[in-house]
Amino acid sequence: xxxxxxxxxxxxxxxxxxxxxxxxxxxxxxxxxxxxxxxxxxxxxxxxxxxxxxxxxxxxxxxxxxxxxxxxxxxxxxxxxxxxxxxxxxxxxxxxxxxxxxxxxxxxxxxxxxxxxxxxxxxxxxxxxxxxxxxxxxxxxxxxxxxxxxxxxxxxxxxxxxxxxxxxxxxxxxxxxxxxxxxxxxxxxxxxxxxxxxxxxxxxxxxxxxxxxxxxxxxxxxxxxxxxxxxxxxxxxxxxxxxxxxxxxxxxxxxxxxxxxxxxxxxxxxxxxxxxxxxxxxxxxxxxxxxxxxxxxxxxxxxxxxxxxxxxxxxxxxxxxxxxxxxxxxxxxxxxxxxxxxxxxxxxxxxxx
Amino acid sequence: xxxxxxxxxxxxxxxxxxxxxxxxxxxxxxxxxxxxxxxxxxxxxxxxxxxxxxxxxxxxxxxxxxxxxxxxxxxxxxxxxxxxxxxxxxxxxxxxxxxxxxxxxxxxxxxxxxxxxxxxxxxxxxxxxxxxxxxxxxxxxxxxxxxxxxxxxxxxxxxxxxxxxxxxxxxxxxxxxxxxxxxxxxxxxxxxxxxxxxxxxxxxxxxxxxxxxxxxxxxxxxxxxxxxxxxxxxxxxxxxxxxxxxxxxxxxxxxxxxxxxxxxxxxxxxxxxxxxxxxxxxxxxxxxxxxxxxxxxxxxxxxxxxxxxxxxxxxxxxxxxxxxxxxxxxxxxxxxxxxxxxxxxxxxxxxxx
DNA sequence: GCAGGCTTCACAATCGATTGCGGAAATCAT
DNA sequence: ATGATTTCCGCAATCGATTGTGAAGCCTGC
Numbered sequence: 184x185x186x187x188x189x190x191x192x193x194x195x196x197x198x199x200x201x202x203x204x205x206x207x208x209x210x211x212x213x214x215x216x217x218x219x220x221x222x223x224x225x226x227x228x229x230x231x232x233x234x235x236x237x238x239x240x241x242x243x244x245x246x247x248x249x250x251x252x253x254x255x256x257x258x259x260x261x262x263x264x265x266x267x268x269x270x271x272x273x274x275x276x277x278x279x280x281x282x283x284x285x286x287x288x289x290x291x292x293x294x295x296x297x298x299x300x301x302x303x304x305x306x307x308x309x310x311x312x313x314x315x316x317x318x319x320x321x322x323x324x325x326x327x328x329x330x331x332x333x334x335x336x337x338x339x340x341x342x343x344x345x346x347x348x349x350x351x352x353x354x355x356x357x358x359x360x361x362x363x364x365x366x367x368x369x370x371x372x373x374x375x376x377x378x379x380x381x382x383x384x385x386x387x388x389x390x391x392x393x394x395x396x397x398x399x400x401x402x403x404x405x406x407x408x409x410x411x412x413x414x415x416x417x418x419x420x421x422x423x424x425x426x427x428x429x430x431x432x433x434x435x436x437x438x439x440x441x442x443x444x445x446x447x448x449x450x451x452x453x454x455x456x457x458x459x460x461x462x463x464x465x466x467x468x469x470x471x472x473x474x475x476x477x478x479x480x481x482x483x484x485x486x487x488x489x490x491x492x493x494x495x496x497x498x499x500x501x502x503x504x505x506x507x508x509x510x511x512x513x514x515x516x517x518x519x520x521x522x523x524x525x526x527x528x529x530x531x532x533x534x535x536x
Numbered sequence: 537x538x539x540x541x542x543x544x545x546x547x548x549x550x551x552x553x554x555x556x557x558x559x560x561x562x563x564x565x566x567x568x569x570x571x572x573x574x575x576x577x578x579x580x581x582x583x584x585x586x587x588x589x590x591x592x593x594x595x596x597x598x599x600x601x602x603x604x605x606x607x608x609x610x611x612x613x614x615x616x617x618x619x620x621x622x623x624x625x626x627x628x629x630x631x632x633x634x635x636x637x638x639x640x641x642x643x644x645x646x647x648x649x650x651x652x653x654x655x656x657x658x659x660x661x662x663x664x665x666x667x668x669x670x671x672x673x674x675x676x677x678x679x680x681x682x683x684x685x686x687x688x689x690x691x692x693x694x695x696x697x698x699x700x701x702x703x704x705x706x707x708x709x710x711x712x713x714x715x716x717x718x719x720x721x722x723x724x725x726x727x728x729x730x731x732x733x734x735x736x737x738x739x740x741x742x743x744x745x746x747x748x749x750x751x752x753x754x755x756x757x758x759x760x761x762x763x764x765x766x767x768x769x770x771x772x773x774x775x776x777x778x779x780x781x782x783x784x785x786x787x788x789x790x791x792x793x794x795x796x797x798x799x800x801x802x803x804x805x806x807x808x809x810x811x812x813x814x815x816x817x818x819x820x821x822x823x824x825x826x827x828x829x830x831x832x833x834x835x836x837x838x839x840x841x842x843x844x845x846x847x848x849x850x851x852x853x854x855x856x857x858x859x860x861x862x863x864x865x866x867x868x869x870x871x872x873x874x875x876x877x878x879x880x881x882x883x884x885x886x887x888x889x
Numbered sequence: 890g891c892a893g894g895c896t897t898c899a900c901a902a903t904c905g906a907t908t909g910c911g912g913a914a915a916t917c918a919t
Numbered sequence: 920a921t922g923a924t925t926t927c928c929g930c931a932a933t934c935g936a937t938t939g940t941g942a943a944g945c946c947t948g949c
Contacts, residue, residue: 188934188935188936189935189936189937190935190936198898198899199898199899199900200899200935200936200937201898201899201900201901201936201937201938202897202898202899203936204936204937204938205898205937205938208937211937211938214896214897214898215897215898216896216897216898219897219898233649233652233653234653234935234936235594235653235655235934235935235936236653236654236655236936237590237593237594237599237654237655237934237935237936238594238904238934238935238936238937239935239936239937240590240904240936241588241590241591241594241903241904241905241906241934241935241936241937242903242904242935242936242937242938243904243936243937244904246590255619256609256615256618256619257612257615257616257619257817259610259612259817262609262610262615263610265609265634265636266608266609266610266636266638269635269636273647273650278633278635278650278651278654279633279634279635280631280632280633280634281618281632281633281634282622282631282632283618283619283622285619293626294626296586297589297626297631298631299586300586300587300588300589301589301590301631302588302589302590438818438821441821464610464612465791465818465822468791468794468822468823469818469821469822469823470821470822470823541904541905541906542905542906542907543905543906551928551929552928552929552930553905553906553907553929554906554907554908554928554929554930554931555927555928555929556906557906557907557908558907558908558927558928561907564907564908567926567927567928568926568927568928569926569927569928572927572928587905587906588904588905588906590904590905590906591904591905591906591907591934592905592906592907593906593934594904594905594906594907594933594934594935594936595905595906595907595908595933595934596906596907596934597934890949891948891949892947892948892949893946893947893948894945894946894947894948895944895945895946895947896943896944896945896946897942897943897944897945898941898942898943898944899940899941899942899943900939900940900941900942901938901939901940902937902938902939902940903936903937903938903939904935904936904937905934906933906934907932907933907934908931908932908933909930909931909932909933910929910930910931910932911928911929911930912927912928912929912930913926913927913928913929914925914926914927914928915924915925915926915927916923916924916925916926917922917923917924917925918921918922918923918924919920919921919922919923
């Protein structure tokens with residue numbers, strides 16, 4: 184049994200394949216009389232005709248495929264974005280192809296090349312580095328693409344992300360409100376926009392509150408992983424620096440901090456408060472439940488998809504490159520509490536009043 | 537600037553496109569002299585030729601696309617399987633297209649139709665229902681497909697899963713070893729193979745151990761979610777049935793149980809022990825850390841991909857339909873402990889000795 | 890009743906790569 | 920040197936759908 188093709192439908196309806204094509208396409212249907220149009224539609228229906236997207240794509244130079252590139256599907260940050268994008272795209276008739284680069288630049292390049300060979304109509308990229316030659320090439324080549332979650336330094340591509348700056352500010356405000364004055368930031372890698380942005384926002388917020396110098400209290404982790412977070416936390420604790428709270432670059436880094444604190448017999452939140460970022464699922468079940476900044480991940484994915492579709496449909500490059508920041512929300516849970524003054528920083532606390 | 541096509545390469549190398557095609561394809565390269573083959577290869581290299589996969593697919597009726605269908609990417613059960621499959625497939629030159637059905641049958645049907653229109657070479661399906669007409673059709677149509685994680689009743693498609701039966705047996709053994717005799721099972725939906733299999737294994741294991749009747753202690757949740765788990769746990773607690781341990785259908789259901797126990801001021805593991813299934817990430821950080829059964833998810837995905845590739849490459853249907861069960865492992869953490877005899881079941885405990 | 894204008898559809902080229910077929914050139918055997 | 924093989928490569932059809940061009944058929948208006 185063969186797949187039904189347009190020729191079969193045309194023969195069944197007693198018309199030329201070209202006519203059948205026009206009858207089936209809503210945009211060209213007006214060029215065909217209603218009677219034949221109906222006849223063709225019925226024949227297609229009856230035979231169970233499914234158009235061959237490959238052949239169509241070859242002729243129209245459109246594949247209705249959107250590629251989405253993420254560093255690691257297993258990172259719970261990404262699935263909600265993928266779902267958000269997928270819903271918008273599939274509603275518009277596009278198919279989302281998800282590829283996982285495993286955080287590897289050469290894999291990423293290979294994947295994107297593969298997808299381009301498939302005539303992919305556009306890309307949603309969640310793997311951007313701060314300096315990213317591959318993305319520069321894509322921008323140069325005029326391939327429709329939207330960045331999500333992470334931005335690049337050049338700002339030549341549209342970007343959809345969370346309002347990191349406000350998120351960090353809320354976190355700092357919250358801690359300061361509880362009475363903390365010695366807050367550390369174990370941020371993400373500085374070759375990602377999120378790592379840079381959050382660190383910068385942290386500096387700004389602590390400065391606004393007139394907190395003591397943050398020198399030595401700001402550290403960058405080598406990656407957004409529990410292991411890297413633990414390593415950085417270990418170094419922080421070993422440094423002997425005084426701190427009563429930590430704002431982690433994301434939730435995974437916070438996990439690393441948590442385990443180091445546990446090993447060092449430092450209680451959270453009694454001795455050190457901890458705030459994560461992203462609001463991964465199930466953080467409320469942790470011991471202690473993690474205070475964190477929630478990003479509208481699904482909405483970010485959906486918005487990125489919408490912007491991309493716009494870009495594709497009106498391929499005119501007249502539209503400016505938009506950078507959208509979506510609102511975030513501090514979710515306060517059990518990992519943050521008022522600091523207990525230790526004798527070593529008692530005087531500081533008194534001075535502050 | 538246009539994309540380089542085969543004709544361009546051929547012209548640059550001074551040969552006919554057909555010859556260029558043969559020179560570039562490893563399987564037909566022998567039909568071309570080494571000298572021209574090299575010349576063509578160099579021209580392709582120099583011009584940066586990327587073959588158009590659509591055109592190739594149209595002619596060869598091969599798309600090198602594999603569709604993977606999961607109910608919900610955000611469920612941490614699936615990303616590792618996806619990664620496992622992706623690695624095998626991309627190594628073999630295939631592209632994995634992931635689609636999320638959002639647990640909806642009609643969405644699933646639409647997605648699969650879409651993919652078939654793209655000439656998808658095969659499917660990895662993780663959404664199987666116990667009775668699944670869509671999969672029956674696929675088996676009927678001879679589309680290469682492999683089931684992963686969930687099986688169907690018919691057994692007409694290859695299947696790769698975990699050894700659920702042994703996993704449940706280990707869980708029961710562990711609890712019985714701790715002294716439990718009243719164990720409940722809040723299983724998954726009975727229209728999934730995993731829900732059925734785990735419940736059956738539970739019955740068998742408790743029977744082997746000569747435990748008291750499990751009537752009323754085995755309940756099926758309506759879905760593999762925290763909410764459904766909580767609902768079932770609520771009913772179990774409200775029923776007044778005696779139990780000192782619960783084996784949940786999966787980790788999410790265990791989360792629901794945990795929250796109900798918390799609300800009912802029943803301590804875990806002091807009063808009730810709890811075991812999950814799947815070993816989601818970060819379960820070790822819960823309060824209490826959840827004992828669970830670990831499935832080799834990535835390996836399941838990889839194995840499914842390998843079987844699918846086999847099926848595709850030798851399209852001869854001579855190979856039998858294989859059902860592979862991969863080994864599982866009980867991960868003992870803090871949510872299981874010896875039962876504290878209550879006066880109401882003290883006598884039972886004595887009788888048992 | 891006929892020119893001019895519409896509508897409706899058939900014809901054929903096209904997208905880019907693959908491949909069966911056959912011819913020219915090169916190699917070999919005698 | 921000549922006939923028989925083999926090697927190498929060009930020609931053209933093909934995959935299935937889309938689309939520019941033009942030719943019928945029909946209507947309108949003068």
